Structure formats: structure tokens, C-alpha cells
Amino acid sequence: xxxxxxxxxxxxxxxxxxxxLNCDYxxxxxxxxxxxxxxxxxxxxxxxxxxxxxxxxxxxxxxVFLNKSAKHLSLHIVPSQPGDSAVYFCAASAPDAGxxxxxxxxxxxxxxxxx
Amino acid sequence: NAGVMQNPxxxxxxxxxxxxxxCSPMKGHSHVYWYRQLPEEGLKFMVYLQKENIIDESGxxxxxxxxxxxxxxxxxxxxxxxxxxxxxxxFCASSPPNPRTQYFGPGTRLTVL
Numbered sequence: 001x002x003x004x005x006x007x008x009x010x011x012x013x014x015x016x017x018x019x020x021l022n023c024d025y026x027x028x029x030x031x032x033x034x035x036x037x038x039x040x041x042x043x044x045x046x047x048x049x050x051x052x053x054x055x056x057x058x059x060x061x062x063x064v065f066l067n068k069s070a071k072h073l074s075l076h077i078v079p080s081q082p083g084d085s086a087v088y089f090c091a092a093s094a095p096d097a098g099x100x101x102x103x104x105x106x107x108x109x110x111x112x113x114x115x
Numbered sequence: 116n117a118g119v120m121q122n123p124x125x126x127x128x129x130x131x132x133x134x135x136x137x138c139s140p141m142k143g144h145s146h147v148y149w150y151r152q153l154p155e156e157g158l159k160f161m162v163y164l165q166k167e168n169i170i171d172e173s174g175x176x177x178x179x180x181x182x183x184x185x186x187x188x189x190x191x192x193x194x195x196x197x198x199x200x201x202x203x204x205x206f207c208a209s210s211p212p213n214p215r216t217q218y219f220g221p222g223t224r225l226t227v228l
Contacts, residue, residue, distance in 0.1 A: 034216060041222075043222050044158070044206070096171075098170075101214045102163055103217060104160075105158045
């Protein structure tokens with residue numbers, strides 16, 4: 001059962017335009033969401049996160065939007081740059097009884113930004 | 116401040132041998148997580164450890180795989196009697212005591228011949 005879904009395996013965008021990566025989740029207990037970027041042969045790099053008490057978080061060219069009622073979040077990159085070409089993973093977590101957290105991951109979306 | 120360190124970066128083993136993967140968390144981080152990424156697949160959670168304690172090992176295969184995070188030294192993921200299906204990239208992540216964000220190491224790529 002995939003609790004975090006990234007339904008687009010790949011996305012291609014022109015340099016300078018906006019990239020929108022989407023993520024859906026099913027577990028209403030998730031209260032913290034993260035986006036990671038991964039280059040080939042490297043570990044994932046933390047990009048941006050959002051708590052469920054917010055609906056938007058912005059960091060430079062990256063903005064994450066959260067729609068709790070739709071159980072949907074999206075990552076906007078604007079303007080997109082060729083160096084943004086990577087696989088983007090969405091992850092979510094909820095605290096357990098001991099306040100420990102485990103990240104639940106989507107399968108990733110491969111973004112290609114074309115010059 | 117050094118990031119999460121993993122070694123070796125590449126490990127080649129023959130079927131039946133043992134593989135030991137090491138992870139040193141970021142300074143001040145007391146939580147370690149191990150993930151596996153098989154070819155053409157996403158990251159799969161394996162195990163979550165604090166110092167000397169396994170918090171969640173629900174993603175660990177029941178046989179041949181074990182993990183530890185001793186009081187001193189790195190966390191170790193140990194795979195006994197490796198098989199070809201164990202070939203994958205193994206990533207370690209760490210987080211501070213109030214874990215929300217995990218920070219990843221560069222991974223160990225295990226190849227089983």
C-alpha cells in the first residue's frame with residue numbers, strides 16, 4: 001500500500017519556466033512533509049519541508065504547497081535551471097506513540113530541465 | 116561540520132560472503148536510518164536506530180540482515196550470505212534527537228557477483 005504517491009515518473013520542462021512536481025498521500029496522520037532531490041550516484045539532499053499547520057513554505061526558487069483536504073502537496077521550482085535536473089522525492093511522516101518518526105517515501109519524479 | 120559519512124562507497128561481494136556497511140551520523144545526531152534503493156525503484160525504509168537501541172526494523176528482511184548502532188562508533192548494516200538480489204544502493208540518514216528532517220550520506224553501492 002503506497003501511502004505517498006508521485007504519479008508522474010518523469011517531467012520535462014524548459015529552462016526558465018516553472019516546474020511543478022506533485023505528491024498525494026493517503027494517511028491523514030501525516031503532519032510533516034519533505035522534498036528531497038537526488039542526483040545519480042549520490043544520496044538524497046533535503047530541499048524543503050512543510051508542517052501540516054501551514055499551507056505554503058517558500059525558500060528561494062522553491063515553494064511547497066500543501067492542501068490537507070485534498071491530501072496533496074506540490075513543489076514549485078521557478079525559474080527552472082538545468083542544474084535542477086534530478087529525481088525529486090516526496091516524503092511524509094507522523095509521530096508514533098514514542099514521538100519517533102519514520103519517513104514514508106514516494107517513488108520519485110525525474111525532472112529534466114532543458115536548456 | 117561533516118555530513119553523514121558512509122563507507123565503503125562501493126562494495127563487491129561474491130554470493131555467500133558477508134557485507135558490512137558503515138554509517139557515521141552527523142555530529143550531534145543520535146538517530147540513524149537505513150534505506151535500500153533497488154535499481155529502478157524508490158527508497159525503501161529498512162531500519163531506524165538510536166544509540167544501542169532499535170526503534171523500528173519493520174523494513175528489514177527477516178533473515179541475513181542485521182543492524183546496530185553502538186554507544187561508540189558508527190552504525191553497521193550487516194548482510195550475511197549475500198545473494199545477487201541484495202545488489203542495491205544502501206543509504207544511511209541521520210537526524211537530531213527531535214527527528215523531523217533526515218540528512219543522507221552518499222550511499223554504499225553493493226554489487227554481488
